[in-house]
Amino acid sequence: METVSIVDDGVLAYGTQLPVQALSVRVSMPWEQQGTVDDMVRVARACDDAGFLYVAVCHHVAIPREPAEMMSTQWFDPIATLAFLAAHTTRTRLMTNVFIAAYQPPLATAKAFATLDRLSNGRTIVGIGAGHVEGEFDALGVSFAKRGALTDHALATIAAALTDEWTGPESSGEVGQRPRPVQEPHPPIWIGGSGKPALRRVATMADGWIPQATPIDQLPDDIAWILRERDRVRPGAVPEIGYHLVAHVGEPAWELPKGVMHGSPDRIADFANTRLGAIGVSHLQVRLFARDASEHCDQIAAFGAEVGPHLVRAQLS
16 A cells, blocks of 8 residues: 655655644643634744645543643644634645544544545645543543554544545444545544654554654664565555654744754755755754744744745655
């Protein structure tokens, strides 16, 4: 089975995680604590105007008290949020980063994504992950220990249902689903995660990879592992490879957190091209640091106008 590709050859595309939707300390900035739905819309529209490949949202249902100190309990429902944003944008794709497939029956997940793809006129990216908060699995009555097998089963079922109207195990008979997604044969399915099970799913079952917490120096080895496993199972498939970039375009008058890439657009583009594009990364998930929604939108515009046109990548073989 060939992969569904949405990034042109030689292009290093870029997207972003939507602010306000999730207030985890790991993925949010201080201004988001007072952020509003209007701020989410402003950022999504700014990405639409600036040529961002996608805006992405996370998926959690109910956070236990212990991890809530770091994760918060604010996680807007991903499908509802992206469907709402579909009405406020025209070009940028709408991605889950990531949807935890084990949390509900896979046919229900396929129905939600097919509907989103129809409502957005073919702009959905189906980002799937296995999940990591054990107490959340317990609250939902889902086995944490079996999440890997549940995710594999869900991926196969979701892909089949998004590809064909009629699907289902022979033992119970086929069932049909409409509306059908706009994208054919199906919306791209990307896998989030950094462990070997996630890499295996990228190589054998999916159209792309969204690394999470993968050190940059480990990335070439992980890409090579994916390609070796791909050659064993489905030669010729070329999954989209992503990576994260934390940046601020220009030199701010305020102190940035340690590790934020900043400076001239040329400096940021050179780093992205030489460290990421050169090894075949096809899309950057850019986290742009700002102090409020207006500055965030300004950073999006600057990245799209001054950095994006200079991003290039090598092709995976």
